[in-house]
Amino acid sequence: MTLDGSAPDSGSPSGAVDALVTAPEAGATPVRRDAVEIRPGGVEGDRYRSGDGHFQLDGCAVTLVAAEALTAVREETGIDVTDGRHRRNVVVDGFGAEMDDLLDATVAVGGALLRPTRRRPPCARVEELAGEGGLSSALRNRGGLCCDVLEPGHVAVGDPVTVREADPRTAGAAIAERLADRSGANEGPNPENDGSKPEHH
Template sequence: MAHVETVFLARENSAPMEEVDSVDAVDGGLSGDRYQTGRGYYSPYDVCEVTLIEGEAIDEIREEFGIDLTDGRHRRNIVTRGVEVHDLLHTTFRVGDALLRGTRPRPPCAHVEQVAGEEGVARALKNRRGGVCADVVEPGTIRAGDELKVVEENPRTMGRKIAERLGL
């Protein structure tokens, strides 16, 4: 089952990510997060309302690079488990009580490495490990442990999944 493993917020630019049990997804992002309040490093020019990263990608980074990002130094809001977050692009999905829509990839930048305080973090987050951005379609509460369910699939992703099931 695809689900939320962990939820993180940063209250302002470059502040450490704080693990929270739950957060309200509201118009413009996650309540109190740096980008929802306009205090993010890239505000107002390059804003992702909500960012998602795969727990499996964090595991791969720890194994391949010896870098442990489980403390939130990846700078993403929601850590998922059991879903390829790139499959959520241009897809509407429910997380807890909130409805989100995947908008674009969120590749790593030099700022993430600077804030993480460890060399190699940006490189480790490359190759589809950096996660994706999503917009809040309907407000609601998101909690660690909530199921993630696709509501409306991207036709390209759906076609690929059908082909995989049919062994094509």
């Protein structure tokens, strides 16, 4: 169900939780988890919810990154941070490396409801902690998304990830495109000028 009680569009993009990662404090080694509780303000047991994140003041409660992005980085550079050294909380699979469909949408991640509000570009700090030169450059434009928590909930590896409500700007453009296509299909050929007689001006 969407936030207004209606059923989500069956054509909405969907994927799954590929991995979950937390770090108890700034600079701590990230830990892969089988399941987490997403609470108001962040992930239970993570540095940002406890107020100990390196970029605490930027208001990023939960972070996502695409499994496709991590795979691409490994294939292109040989850098493998699937152990969690990317330092993002939720790795999602099924939305492409840049996760364009998720930005500004309402997204169900397991039992939680999130809204990705902006991109989370990689920084020198992540590269330093990972011990992988070139990681920031490799993750450019696919470093993940920063999310607000709309509804807390339990999230486990393998849980579905679905778009409940698309970004209004994207949804509006899609509706306009469908209406234009429908209008063009309904117009059909002009019976008054089917080529059998000349058109008079």
